[in-house]
Amino acid sequence: MKFWISFLIFFLAIQFIVVECKSNITSNPKDEIIAPTNIKEILKRSCYDCHSNNSIIPWYGNVAPISWYVRSHINDGRKVLNFSTFNTLPKDKQQKKYEKIEESIVIRMPLSTYLWIHSDAKLSDEDKKILKEWSKEEQKNIVLKSN
Numbered sequence: 758m759k760f761w762i763s764f765l766i767f768f769l770a771i772q773f774i775v776v777e778c779k780s781n782i783t784s785n786p787k788d789e790i791i792a793p794t795n796i797k798e799i800l801k802r803s804c805y806d807c808h809s810n811n812s813i814i815p816w817y818g819n820v821a822p823i824s825w826y827v828r829s830h831i832n833d834g835r836k837v838l839n840f841s842t843f844n845t846l847p848k849d850k851q852q853k854k855y856e857k858i859e860e861s862i863v864i865r866m867p868l869s870t871y872l873w874i875h876s877d878a879k880l881s882d883e884d885k886k887i888l889k890e891w892s893k894e895e896q897k898n899i900v901l902k903s904n
């Protein structure tokens with residue numbers, strides 16, 4: 758009994774430690790990544806929760822300690838790659854990001870812990886193929902355009 762009371766007090770106390778993370782940041786639609794509709798659909802379904810200004814933070818994203826984990830993933834994800842502001846990056850940076858996208862979808866994105874709950878975000882082999890071809894193509898296009 759004593760254990761559970763201590764646990765409850767601990768649990769309530771940690772709720773005051775909040776990791777800041779906004780779910781909806783207003784951004785200019787013009788700054789969003791330009792991509793064909795089928796690509797956008799995949800990105801929105803599988804990546805936008807951590808790599809855009811319009812993350813959907815689930816209820817457990819408000820309950821510590823899980824919230825620390827969920828919110829810091831969103832913050833870190835946005836920091837390295839934000840599809841809502843992708844178009845504001847200089848072309849050489851965009852090219853690097855396309856390269857990273859090509860690598861990441863094969864190995865580790867979306868994060869496996871995210872997929873435990875969001876199984877619909879899992880990339881099918883077909884999705885992977887489509888994303889890979891698209892990101893490869895974009896790397897080439899950017900070089901051509903900037904020459």
Ligand code: HEC
Nearest residue numbers: 803804806807830833834837838857858861866867868871
């Ligand atoms: C649950 C959150 C989450 C989801 C969903 C997610 N990512 Fe990430 N992603 C991260 C985090 C956190 C990082 C940074 C830390 C790291 O590299 O592991 C990251 C890093 C990356 C990077 C590396 C960027 C760089 O410049 O180093 C790429 C590329 C990327 N993600 C692409 C994707 C793509 C494409 C999808 C969808 C198929 C996706 N991510 C889905 C959280 C996520």
